[in-house]
Amino acid sequence: MFVPNHSENSYLYDTEPSGGKRFQNPDEASLEFETLLDYLKNSRACDLTHYKRSTLMRRFRHRMHRIYIDTYENYLQCLQSHPEEHLALLNDVLINFTAFFRDRNAWIYLATEIIPKIIDCKPSDEPIRIWSAGCATGAEIYSLLILLAENLGVEFCQQRIQCYATDADPDALQQAQSGIYNSLDTIGLPPNLLEKYFKPTGQDSVFSPELRFSPDLARLVTFERHDLMRDNPLPAIDLLICRNVLMYFTPEAQNFILTRFHSVLNPTGFLFLGQTEMVLHQRQLFRSVSLKQKIYARGLEPDLER
Numbered sequence: 001m002f003v004p005n006h007s008e009n010s011y012l013y014d015t016e017p018s019g020g021k022r023f024q025n026p027d028e029a030s031l032e033f034e035t036l037l038d039y040l041k042n043s044r045a046c047d048l049t050h051y052k053r054s055t056l057m058r059r060f061r062h063r064m065h066r067i068y069i070d071t072y073e074n075y076l077q078c079l080q081s082h083p084e085e086h087l088a089l090l091n092d093v094l095i096n097f098t099a100f101f102r103d104r105n106a107w108i109y110l111a112t113e114i115i116p117k118i119i120d121c122k123p124s125d126e127p128i129r130i131w132s133a134g135c136a137t138g139a140e141i142y143s144l145l146i147l148l149a150e151n152l153g154v155e156f157c158q159q160r161i162q163c164y165a166t167d168a169d170p171d172a173l174q175q176a177q178s179g180i181y182n183s184l185d186t187i188g189l190p191p192n193l194l195e196k197y198f199k200p201t202g203q204d205s206v207f208s209p210e211l212r213f214s215p216d217l218a219r220l221v222t223f224e225r226h227d228l229m230r231d232n233p234l235p236a237i238d239l240l241i242c243r244n245v246l247m248y249f250t251p252e253a254q255n256f257i258l259t260r261f262h263s264v265l266n267p268t269g270f271l272f273l274g275q276t277e278m279v280l281h282q283r284q285l286f287r288s289v290s291l292k293q294k295i296y297a298r299g300l301e302p303d304l305e306r
């Protein structure tokens with residue numbers, strides 16, 4: 001999870017005051033905001049235009065507030081004069097909140113109803129390929145591995161399971177790859193699973209002690225930096241977990257990502273979304289298996305729609 005580094009903000013006190021232009025009217029603010037987005041896209045190769053404006057503006061204001069800037073126009077000047085600022089902004093925009101077994105009932109449904117179906121459909125000599133897209137700091141993919149190990153055994157996982165965990169945020173990905181968490185991060189885990197799958201590293205953090213996820217299971221995961229709007233999706237996937245990520249994108253961008261997901265899911269593959277997400281405009285691509293738990297099966301081919 002992102003922890004603000006106050007030393008990186010030392011330059012911020014040089015920022016020009018906003019000259020009393022504290023409150024912008026909404027039209028003016030939106031225009032200035034779009035100018036900011038264009039600047040980031042064209043001059044910093046940082047394309048945020050696919051994200052929902054309401055969330056994006058909130059996250060920009062959060063960052064601006066921390067560095068005492070109150071108009072988008074002044075923030076543009078700050079970005080222009082401080083080439084690293086867009087990286088700090090990105091840390092605020094890419095919200096990394098995650099938790100082990102977030103929405104527990106959905107995970108129970110996945111374990112009891114979906115995983116057995118996936119295994120039944122695959123020849124026993126073929127790997128089962130799983131992709132956690134927007135994995136943040138890794139709690140999601142490690143939750144899945146715990147669930148698989150509990151239901152099928154570690155040996156089965158080592159023989160058959162191939163996991164990929166990707167995110168656009170390199171800092172989050174680095175923590176995910178380390179497999180190291182503190183006691184706050186692991187709050188959602190039942191004590192027996194915590195004891196079984198995590199071992200103290202011997203180091204203390206602020207919320208001590210530091211715990212490391214089982215290396216035997218962690219090595220089944222390949223971590224990669226991957227932007228859902230820019231990079232090619234990973235091929236031949238049996239279970240695609242993309243939870244609490246789509247909700248930050250505009251409807252057009254969501255459609256684009258869902259169409260790409262459809263193209264890489266195996267015919268018997270499943271898509272697992274977050275509790276507040278759904279496949280609204282791509283119903284021809286995905287068939288709902290559980291509306292409540294937000295689990296979808298790959299539906300008809302695009303040209304067979306309606």
Ligand SMILES: C[S@@+](CC[C@H](N)C(=O)[O-])C[C@H]1O[C@@H](n2cnc3c(N)ncnc32)[C@H](O)[C@@H]1O
Pocket residue numbers: 094095096097098099102133134135136137140166167168169172226227228229242243244245248274
């Ligand atoms: C709220 S977290 C969700 C984490 C996890 N999936 C869960 O539900 O607990 C959203 C994640 O999406 C990632 N994300 C945002 N935009 C992305 C993009 N364009 N490509 C890949 N990941 C992205 C963020 O970096 C962040 O880690």
